[in-house]
Amino acid sequence: MSKEYQVLFFTHTGAIKFKRIMKKEDISCELMPVPRALSSNCGVSARIYYDGQANNLVNDQVEKIFQNNNGDYALIFSSDS
DSSP, X not given: OOEEEEEEESSXXXXXXXXXXXXXXXXXXXXXXXXXXXXXXXXXXXXXXXXXXXXXXXXXTEEEXXXXXTTEEEEEEETTO
């Protein structure tokens, strides 16, 4: 079963590149403003539904990845770590 993730980026360009990658991988991806409960450098995030390991989504454009559990966001990845 797919899990819902919110992916945050350093830049708008990074978000657009990420969406292109997701399209090639046939993974549903919607760019949207960052939810108020989260923060970001650029204000753009991607909502994806993915059934693999979240760490497989990480590239140099990704700032943070949160798993969304009915509005409760759990930090899965941070570039600060």
